[in-house]
Amino acid sequence: xxxxxxxxxxxxxxxxxxxxxxxxxxxxxxxxxxxxxxxxxxxxxxxxxxxxxxxxxxxxxxxxxxxxxxxxxxxxxxxxxxxxxxxxxxxxxxxxxxxxxxxxxxxxxxxxxxxxxxxxxxxxxxxxxxxxxxxxxxxxxxxxxxxxxxxxxxxxxxxxxxxxxxxxxxxxxxxxxxxxxxxxxxxxxxxxxxxxxxxxxxxxxxxxxxxxxxxxxxxxxxxxxxxxxxxxxxxxxxxx
Amino acid sequence: xxxxxxxxxxxxxxxxxxxxxxxxxxxxxxxxxxxxxxxxxxxxxxxxxxxxxxxxxxxxxxxxxxxxxxxxxxxxxxxxxxxxxxxxxxxxxxxxxxxxxxxxxxxxxxxxxxxxxxxxxxxxxxxxxxxxxxxxxxxxxxxxxxxxxxxxxxxxxxxxxxxxxxxxxxxxxxxxxxxxxxxxxxxxxxxxxxxxxxxxxxxxxxxxxxxxxxxxxxxxxxxxxxxxxxxxxxxxxxxxxxxxxxxxxxxxxxxxxxxxxxxxxxxxxxxxxxxxxxxxxxxxxxxxxxxxxxxxxxxxxxxxxxxxxxxxxxxxxxxxxxxxxxxxxxxxxxxxxxxxxxxxxxxxxxxxxxxxxxxxxxxxxxxxxxxxxxxxxxxxxxxxxxxxxxxxxxxxxxxxxxxxxxxxxxxxxxxxxxxxxxxxxxxxxxxxxxxxxxxxxxxxxxxxxxxxxxxxxxxxxxxxxxxxxxxxxxxxxxxxxxxxxxxxxxxxxxxxxxxxxxxxxxxxxxxxxxxxxxxxxxxxxxxxxxxxxxxxxxxxxxxxxxxxxxxxxxxxxxxxxxxxxxxxxxxxxxxxxxxxxxxxxxxxxxxxxxxxxxxxxxxxxxxxxxxxxxxxxxxxxxxxxxxxxxxxxxxxxxxxxxxxxxxxxxxxxxxxxxxxxxxxxxxxxxxxxxxxxxxxxxxxxxxxxxxxxxxxxxxxxxxxxxxxxxxxxxxxxxxxxxxxxxxxxxxxxxxxxx
Numbered sequence: 001x002x003x004x005x006x007x008x009x010x011x012x013x014x015x016x017x018x019x020x021x022x023x024x025x026x027x028x029x030x031x032x033x034x035x036x037x038x039x040x041x042x043x044x045x046x047x048x049x050x051x052x053x054x055x056x057x058x059x060x061x062x063x064x065x066x067x068x069x070x071x072x073x074x075x076x077x078x079x080x081x082x083x084x085x086x087x088x089x090x091x092x093x094x095x096x097x098x099x100x101x102x103x104x105x106x107x108x109x110x111x112x113x114x115x116x117x118x119x120x121x122x123x124x125x126x127x128x129x130x131x132x133x134x135x136x137x138x139x140x141x142x143x144x145x146x147x148x149x150x151x152x153x154x155x156x157x158x159x160x161x162x163x164x165x166x167x168x169x170x171x172x173x174x175x176x177x178x179x180x181x182x183x184x185x186x187x188x189x190x191x192x193x194x195x196x197x198x199x200x201x202x203x204x205x206x207x208x209x210x211x212x213x214x215x216x217x218x219x220x221x222x223x224x225x226x227x228x229x230x231x232x233x234x235x236x237x238x239x240x
Numbered sequence: 241x242x243x244x245x246x247x248x249x250x251x252x253x254x255x256x257x258x259x260x261x262x263x264x265x266x267x268x269x270x271x272x273x274x275x276x277x278x279x280x281x282x283x284x285x286x287x288x289x290x291x292x293x294x295x296x297x298x299x300x301x302x303x304x305x306x307x308x309x310x311x312x313x314x315x316x317x318x319x320x321x322x323x324x325x326x327x328x329x330x331x332x333x334x335x336x337x338x339x340x341x342x343x344x345x346x347x348x349x350x351x352x353x354x355x356x357x358x359x360x361x362x363x364x365x366x367x368x369x370x371x372x373x374x375x376x377x378x379x380x381x382x383x384x385x386x387x388x389x390x391x392x393x394x395x396x397x398x399x400x401x402x403x404x405x406x407x408x409x410x411x412x413x414x415x416x417x418x419x420x421x422x423x424x425x426x427x428x429x430x431x432x433x434x435x436x437x438x439x440x441x442x443x444x445x446x447x448x449x450x451x452x453x454x455x456x457x458x459x460x461x462x463x464x465x466x467x468x469x470x471x472x473x474x475x476x477x478x479x480x481x482x483x484x485x486x487x488x489x490x491x492x493x494x495x496x497x498x499x500x501x502x503x504x505x506x507x508x509x510x511x512x513x514x515x516x517x518x519x520x521x522x523x524x525x526x527x528x529x530x531x532x533x534x535x536x537x538x539x540x541x542x543x544x545x546x547x548x549x550x551x552x553x554x555x556x557x558x559x560x561x562x563x564x565x566x567x568x569x570x571x572x573x574x575x576x577x578x579x580x581x582x583x584x585x586x587x588x589x590x591x592x593x594x595x596x597x598x599x600x601x602x603x604x605x606x607x608x609x610x611x612x613x614x615x616x617x618x619x620x621x622x623x624x625x626x627x628x629x630x631x632x633x634x635x636x637x638x639x640x641x642x643x644x645x646x647x648x649x650x651x652x653x654x655x656x657x658x659x660x661x662x663x664x665x666x667x668x669x670x671x672x673x674x675x676x677x678x679x680x681x682x683x684x685x686x687x688x689x690x691x692x693x694x695x696x697x698x699x700x701x702x703x704x705x706x707x708x709x710x711x712x713x714x715x716x717x718x719x720x721x722x723x724x725x726x727x728x729x730x731x732x733x734x735x736x737x738x739x740x741x742x743x744x745x746x747x748x749x750x751x752x753x754x755x756x757x758x759x760x761x762x763x764x765x766x767x768x769x770x771x772x773x774x775x776x777x778x779x780x781x782x783x784x785x786x787x788x789x790x791x792x793x794x795x796x797x798x799x800x801x802x803x804x805x806x807x808x809x810x811x812x813x814x815x816x817x818x819x820x821x822x823x824x825x826x827x828x829x830x831x832x833x834x835x836x837x838x839x840x841x842x843x844x845x846x847x848x849x850x851x852x853x854x855x856x857x858x859x860x861x862x863x864x865x866x867x868x869x870x871x872x873x874x875x876x877x878x879x880x881x882x883x884x885x886x887x888x889x890x891x892x893x894x895x896x897x898x899x900x901x902x903x904x905x906x907x908x909x910x911x912x913x914x915x916x917x918x919x920x921x922x923x924x925x926x927x928x929x930x931x932x933x934x935x936x937x938x939x940x941x942x943x944x945x946x947x948x949x950x951x952x953x954x955x956x957x958x959x960x961x962x963x964x965x966x967x968x969x970x971x972x973x974x975x976x977x978x
Contacts, residue, residue, distance in 0.1 A: 054396075054483075
């Protein structure tokens with residue numbers, strides 16, 4: 001059976017169409033989930049994606065208002081039930097604000113919006129979101145954000161490291177996580193993390209923008225393919 | 241000053257215009273009506289100085305679905321796909337309040353596009369600032385770029401290209417021109433027409449406040465010392481609100497629920513109501529008491545003239561009202577019926593029980609007397625003699641030119657723009673033209689903005705020709721067929737006969753180039769009064785061109801692909817540095833006589849590049865413009881993946897004097913590279929097509945090398961040059977003095 005992705009649409013979400021068409025381009029199904037949807041509407045999705053954008057205008061603080069929307073309560077229950085949830089860019093910010101992942105985002109080190117392709121080191125190729133990658137593989141994807149410098153306190157960072165929750169780190173083309181390869185000042189070059197249970201993944205880069213040969217980048221497919229493979233495995237069916 | 245003349249001055253109307261209003265109404269206008277005439281008859285809204293000239297431009301063609309006169313132009317891309325596009329200026333507000341001025345410029349042009357039923361899919365901007373050694377200019381530039389970034393990124397439309405240029409004449413009159421393109425189904429294009437008497441008029445979007453009062457009038461006068469005090473005339477943008485309005489409107493149009501639609505931009509309610517009714521050949525009756533307000537105590541005058549952002553006016557059949565309001569409600573957008581369409585040919589405004597204004601539409605929209613402004617050729621356009629370049633070292637010249645503000649890399653600018661959202665950007669910023677794919681088809685669109693104020697100042701006619709010609713060549717270099725243009729004509733004070741002469745000459749140039757190259761004008765914008773304290777900007781026509789790929793697989797990039805590829809120079813080089821970037825940055829001089837564009841030769845070269853590209857024979861193609869052959873070669877070397885760059889080995893013709901030959905900006909030239917095995921085929925084709933050409937050298941690995949006969953004139957590491965080119969702008973913005 002084809003894997004179905006749910007793509008959440010908050011007012012102000014603007015990567016919803018891109019995400020849906022990237023997923024569909026890989027042969028999976030995708031449906032939009034409206035921000036005031038009840039929990040039942042998430043039933044049957046193999047994975048729920050919180051896409052990029054400016055949910056509720058990102059007024060107050062990125063992701064802060066979205067964290068109180070009706071669909072987020074549904075997403076929380078979906079997570080508790082073991083469902084896979086991915087937050088991309090603004091979606092990552094929402095996951096932080098709703099407490100599904102630890103830490104916070106601050107403004108980029110240069111205090112400017114940054115849209116550019118970056119290299120990412122796959123630190124954990126053993127999550128449902130990265131299993132199709134080789135360990136230590138370098139992925140190329142774009143980032144596009146103003147508040148993307150990941151921050152967590154020392155204890156939090158130690159916990160992320162100990163529990164192997166750091167999934168993607170900014171690196172150079174050879175896979176070295178140097179300060180120069182860090183585009184936004186994120187702590188420990190962190191570009192993506194998962195929760196301890198490994199069913200929630202937040203990342204600042206945009207895999208949906210790196211899933212098409214014509215656009216010059218295809219590494220993003222590995223993220224969606226990983227999820228699909230995981231969901232399709234008979235022992236791992238969530239939500240269905 | 242009499243009371244009447246004081247009121248007229250405040251409303252920027254002349255005595256003659258006032259008399260025309262009285263005659264047309266058959267009575268004296270009240271204050272509200274006078275305010276409405278003031279904005280509708282402003283230069284910004286009614287083009288009273290430029291109309292006679294704009295009428296000469298070619299505006300029709302087999303692909304033109306909608307030319308000038310609507311919210312945007314529309315062209316046919318085949319297979320029921322229409323491209324909707326337009327450019328607009330937001331110059332005056334961007335000086336007064338750079339961030340909001342530029343942001344609302346983006347918001348305004350986006351509304352023009354989605355108003356026609358098209359989902360916007362690309363933004364380009366042409367920016368002109370004063371030199372960066374001045375702190376206020378750096379502030380203006382930073383503010384403008386972050387304003388565009390903030391609005392475009394939030395609403396989620398990619399900013400994919402444009403130009404950023406500098407000269408001191410733009411210090412107090414920066415130019416912020418924003419072009420937007422969107423895609424619609426050809427059979428679902430909507431127009432700003434209020435048709436069908438009895439239909440309802442619906443107001444949707446943000447509430448009306450006092451912001452932007454008289455913005456259009458402000459944009460129709462020169463600046464002086466008090467200009468900063470006009471900050472309240474600049475609107476404040478809310479891209480989140482616009483995103484919701486846009487999604488709701490696109491859904492309404494997709495469902496066929498509305499009859500006509502127009503955004504409220506300059507002159508707000510006044511302009512949208514009167515233009516829609518005038519185009520529809522109907523009339524409107526509007527009740528202001530129903531219009532949502534931000535504050536309670538707004539007067540009718542303020543409501544009619546407010547330029548609050550993110551507002552739309554729609555016409556729908558009465559039986560559809562509920563469905564329309566429901567769609568807005570779902571998107572969280574305020575919407576309410578405020579009036580009806582009539583067949584009276586009048587715009588009638590009441591505020592509850594009180595009649596506020598009542599005017600014939602023909603008078604309000606089309607009654608402004610055209611100004612036949614005097615035109616005079618200036619006596620002293622700077623004529624630079626022979627620019628003394630004998631003592632310039634080639635290496636110094638190259639190092640200077642790659643780091644100069646106009647030619648250095650603009651990454652600092654375009655990385656602040658989300659240029660990838662929408663997942664359609666095939667060729668990214670920093671190229672001759674941006675290329676966007678059209679999802680679900682093999683087609684694509686190339687878009688570019690071109691124009692040189694400096695060259696137009698030297699020769700306004702040639703500047704007009706060259707702007708169109710360069711855009712045409714840029715589009716051809718990517719492999720797309722040029723289809724049409726939109727233009728933004730930025731000039732000084734039209735009451736100055738010499739400015740009007742510049743304008744007349746430039747438009748003549750644009751017209752002749754468009755006719756010969758068969759690219760119609762589908763709309764645009766004129767911005768006059770770019771004058772502060774008596775200083776006018778360079779006459780700056782900016783051309784936005786769009787081109788079509790039937791098959792995107794043939795897209796050609798400007799970067800060299802592989803060492804060993806053979807480099808050709810197409811076109812004839814006249815080794816003259818008049819108006820060149822080198823003369824400007826080394827000698828600080830703007831002068832001399834431009835080499836005229838030979839439009840026939842230009843078309844042959846451009847079409848030859850297009851043909852070679854489509855036949856898959858080009859590895860790269862890049863036009864030669866600012867910085868001449870030297871800059872074109874270097875740009876083709878720079879910017880491969882991961883910031884690496886390729887090298888180049890060039891052999892100059894024996895008779896060429898290196899500096900003038902490498903840096904001359906003779907029009908109608910391009911650098912192409914081809915695989916060694918295709919040199920014969922390419923040469924044969926160029927000979928057959930009568931395109932002047934010579935083999936200039938070959939693509940190398942790591943060094944830039946220039947030779948002449950047996951002598952090495954220059955050998956330098958390409959990556960070192962690239963780094964200098966890439967770091968220059970940020971250094972100027974952060975390390976400058978004063």
